[in-house]
Amino acid sequence: MNCFRNTRTCLSVAALATVVGAPLAAQTTVDVAIIGEADTFDPMVSTKDVVSIVTQHFVETLYTFDDSWAVVPLLAADMPQISEDGLTYTIPLREGVTFHDGSTMDSADVVGSIERWLELATRGRSIADKVESVEATGEHEVTISLSAPYAPLLSLLAFSNSAAAVYPEEILAETIENVVGTGPYKIAEHAPDQYLQLTRFEDYTQPTGAAERQQTPDEIRFVPVPDPNTRVEGLLSGQFDFADSLPAESFARVESSDVAEPLVLEPFGWPLFAINHKQGLLTDKTLRQAVQAALPHDDMLFAAFGDDTFFQVDGAQYPEGWTWQTDAGTDLYNQNDLEKASALLEEAGYDGTPLRILTSRQYEFHYKMAEVAQMALEAAGFDVDMTVVDWATLSQQRDDPTMWDIYITHSPFLPEPSLTSTFFSTSREGWANPEKEELLTAFTTETDPEARKEIFADIQQIVLDDVGFIKIGNFNSLQGKSTALSGVEAAPWPQFWNASVAE
Template identity: 25%
Template sequence: MKFSSQVGTRLLHTAAAGAAVVLAATACQPIQALEPAPEREDITSIPIGDREVREGGDLVMALSAEPDRLDPTTSSSLYTRYVMQTMCQKLYDIDAEGELVPQLATELPEVSDDGLTVTIPLRGDAVFADGAKFNAEAVRTTLERHLTLDDSSRKSELGPISSIEAVDETHVRITYKTPFAPLTAALADRAGMMLSPKALEETGKDFGDHPVCVGPFKFVERVPQTSIKVERDPLYYDAANVHLDTITYRIITDANIRAANLRSGDVQVADTISPQDVDALMQEDGVGVLQVGSLGYQGLTINTGNTEGVGEPVGEIDTPLAQEAAVRMALSMSIDREALVNTVFNSWFEPACSPISPASPFSSELSEDCPPYDPEGAKALLKEAGIETPYAIEMQVSNTPDTLRFAQALQAAVADGGFKLTILPVEYSTLLDVQSRGDFEMLQLGWSGRVDPHGNMFNFLSTGGGNNYSGYNDPEVDQLLKSAAQVNDDAERAELYGEVVQRLQEDNPLIYLYRQRSLTAYTNNVAGIETFADGVVHLSNAAFLADSQELEGEN
């Protein structure tokens, strides 16, 4: 087990002196004996290769949760990204190796020597699904919307932009107040999805009811809590490489029903296969599984000041959990991450202690360090803070079987540290609303991850950030995050992000728990499916295999 030598430093400046003695003298409790987690090999695609495909057909994908609004400016759900991937291409994307590659742009951005001017070259052959031309002015319009729409979740992802200019039809120039290194990575996600200016003018804030973008497919209809359908867009610039007629995303929240529909052939792709089912599923004929490690995390968000809604000024919550860093640290110390994850998820997932994956080039010793597992020390911290135990906390979670299984195991585990968790299960889409409104004491949710740590941290941790659901407010963290975004050297950025993690492990507005492994199942009569470390399943170039090869498959 790793320990951060600095964890608790600032906390102990304000806690009673006796607490410092307790922390120093209490040994880390050993994690229960477990079988070592097996090495997992990433399988990110089932390529078509030289196999013959059958043109046309309707592919059905089972989604484990309903997407939120189909508006790239405001959405926050991973499942929305699944659907938008086929409809709304971005200026950039990531590939199987996690490298940034052009999509609607033609090259990586050209950055001036002072880092303040960024010029992006654009495709000249793309049009939106409504026939509007894709050009630099359309890019400018989209980015301005991301920056100015009242409930935009993209504003803080794009950095301190001072102006956006359409230089000519195929070049857009972005000028910054200070350098902003994460821009390309931001434009490889929702901030880079380009929206039809014609549709924006006609629909305004209602764009998400009928989104219009550049993509292999275009929106057809949405039946709430049931399905979303897209169809092939004949105006797409690379339509010759699109094989399916339609894709239907069917909402099937129960993992057992998703697996049953996959076995019956009623669906051809299913996301988020349960670690309880995946081993058996991988042994079945006619079914394959893609798997890849995650850049994201699952964790506990503690409401420390989100009283008026995300992005609004921080308020005061008069509870020890919200106000006392000692209480939050004690909660973190009560969690044996490795034992919980290996036991609940059959060693398919990995413990996590920070928002930076160890696989990231921005990882460091500080970002990989874990708080001690020390339930006796946790109880001592609570005692020194004058907290009567067991200290009660209400935790809201999504009502999926795997999440509830983990929540119940966590509930039992933290009791040893002096806590009493009450679990309140809610629908996933409801939980997204709950965290935005700040209508919670603590909740368990995650983030699918971005290739640049800025995308995993700034929005969630900076004061007023678009995803700062905790209502966290720390000027030093704000400054560290801003400084990291202004530096182009990866090693220097990694060091700064490590310092942020160090501060987080003192304050714990977010308690990081584990990283999922994306498990996507498919039937062996389809190919051209991909899934990368950002968690998104790509179906744009998927196809049904010709009849003579439908049963060959890949296991």
Template identity: 30%
Template sequence: MTRKAGRLKSHIAAAFLALSACVTGFAENASATTLVAVPHSGLRILDPIITTAHIVRNHGYMVWDTLLSYDADFKPQPQMADFTVSDDKLTYTFKLRDGLKWHDGAPVTAEDCIASLQRWGKRDTSGQVLFDKTESLTAADDKTIVLKLKEPFTYVLDVLAKPSSVVPFMMPKRIAETPADTAITEIIGSGPFKFVKEEYQPGVKSVYEKFADYVPRSEAPSGLAGGKVVKVDRVEWISMPDAQTAVNAIQSGEIDYLETPSVDLLPLVEGNDELTVEVMNLGSQTMGRMNFLYPPFDNKKIRQAAMKAMNQKDVLDALIGNPDYYTICGSMFGCGTPLESELGADTLTKSGDIEGAKALLKEAGYDGTPVVLMQPTDVVTIKAQPVVAAAALRAAGFNVDMQAMDWQTLVTRRASQKPPAEGGWNLFFTNWIVPEIMTPLNNPMLNGRGTKGFFGWPTDAKMEELRAKYIAAKTLDEQKAAAAELQAHAMDEVSYIPLGQYKIPSVWRNELTGLLKAPVPVFWNVEKKD
């Protein structure tokens, strides 16, 4: 066993015994180049189509590949397939490139990809719109996919290249035929890494090995596009819920990469010349989401009261602390984006309105129904929001039942449509990277399709009309006007509560080179020196 591997084992065992098993078998891999990373959360769900959890999306990019990907300028580029578009903009033809194989050795076929797109299209907000406009999706031969539209849809390539939540990952047909609301059980992709099922410990350890038969594109990597050249033999994700433990581990060289250090601990790593500290993406928006199916938030005035009680500064001060890393932002589409609008966000971007919230609660006849607020305790970017919100809601007169759990339990529970008293919920908080929410088409929280939409399940016909208006817009000015109208409506309905933007840098040992700036942390192109 290498010296670093030995220190890794002893450190984790000393820090918390639950992780002691994570290094079992590491010695037999000592000759391989192994990159040890601490992601923002433990991995417990393995299907990237049934959840929008970022840790599952990140796992998805390790194992699966996509037909198209965004480059560093957020332009769609070929990935698994090259494409052509007919002059009338109604037919899109995708040709799979040579050498694509599944991890079990079978060739990737057009039928595989069609089944994958169909399953994804049932779950994803923008995918639902794409299939609304699709006349047919067929295989012309084993390597050719033909998408025919009922009418021109400007965003076809952008939707298929979307970087996050929910990503259209390609899977073997037999796996993709799993119902869209049922988790897959076979983790077989065609991506640059293979998932090592035998070493998987849910929430503790995930292992990926280089896929020797992966054939990368010839282009230089850019964002999530270009050649995915794997330069390490093995990547291990190790969970370290304690922020100080993780910082100690990156400083001592026991781990190589830390995705999201606690901001208050950044001074400890910023002064270490053995480490690189850098923001790798556009940042994230944090927000609260209510359950529209049950009291009390099936009542619009009570939702409005909850929003009035909250304000962004209190949340961001608790979550981030350092204003250099956060931005007060009332836009549902993110600040610094083309569709930025502050309509309806007055109290959020100021100091809230507790007295106004109390008045609305009284007007709505709130009867003290408990608000089941789920509080994750193990992810530094999501721990503070529920605590601050609970205090604000209680000050306004809400009866708050805050229930502690780990993030992966929350991710599972939020999918439940049971009443809150029977294992359901009323309110949770989450984060989206800015590219996930920057348009009405791709923002999952602005979906009015009821139980076919994102967790919380608002049924909102007006929302769908306004999304259609945005999609039909021909110019940027028309898009901005449609987006502003949609934001005003969504704020009035309290589709969700935007609570500001933040950026957290990642930290890695200087032995690592080649990390790519992208919306998602990726481990291809990364080289580790001895």
């Protein structure tokens, strides 16, 4: 039985089952327990957090976010020059940027990559009809021309989730089997469902300023550990330097440990019930309203997190302190009204067709919320069919609208609402409401911040009126790190290029 470090204690046999076969780690390796396998290394085609966490270390975008969520250049040499009418973005590119295959990035690579993003990525497709052209206007310059102003464009180009990733032009295809990036680390070895080993890219061209990436560890090893309690035990035993998405009830154990400490991100984000608007039961608005009326949000959150230190019963899309916070429509939140739900079922002529809920236990709080929801929905009169699968399977099945009516997921609070793909009809949920579409167009083309806030309040109102999706509340994220680990902070997508481990 191998351990990642000779000086560390191995996990129990059951816990070690997820990592058997991993090689011994070098002294400068950071070992990270994540919730499951990243089923693609192409972040352009995925919105999964686990994909973003892993791929941000070897794939890069033109822009990124700093610690305060401001957009800063990464592969771009500077912020773009934007025309007065807001229709043209001229982006200078850094020179001498090297891909992991040894080739040098130029404007042709960037143009081809952005065109692929507009065609394939969830977030790219959301603006594809507004992009008139993407052109190389110099060897190291790209110009994006729009049909109408689009205020969130730079945030979309900076996001590592459904990312506008830059690849060599030569590998661009609908499916990229071997991803080639420009990041500070590159893939050295991948044993599916066991580990992903990244090593320092020695020819990395370092950006300056807020985007700087120090390449401190020699190696970063991501280990998929689907069971949350196994992630806790691995952290406390010293097997892992960092563990993501820990159950709230493990906080006291981690806090009292001599070898580990908790990292709490408050507020982190919001769990949601994503609704299938493409086909099935919930294409009927009255049935959606019945689900909304039946759900006991406070009970669901308590079951999921156990301690109100870790959650807030809040129906607003953004919490207090955020620019986008508004109470519009929140009178429809947390109704917990079984009588109303039953009446809505009768009004809709509900015939007992099972309501299919898709969830996973890799995010244990998803499953616990689903259990409470099932009881409430059945009490209201729904026949509920709950399917529990691993996260990778859920991620595949949610792309097939014939297999579910609700799937359970979550999102961090994002600085720009337009980064939330669920608002858009191009998302897998397919919520296409004419009034909402008009509001989204107004929101994304408006550049005045105060006017955008007013429009967003109208968008939140229609989310609740039409039951576009169901926000359950706010929650705080618990992660854990070794006391010997430095250079890593609590974050939605933790980064390890500046991490070091004291021996």
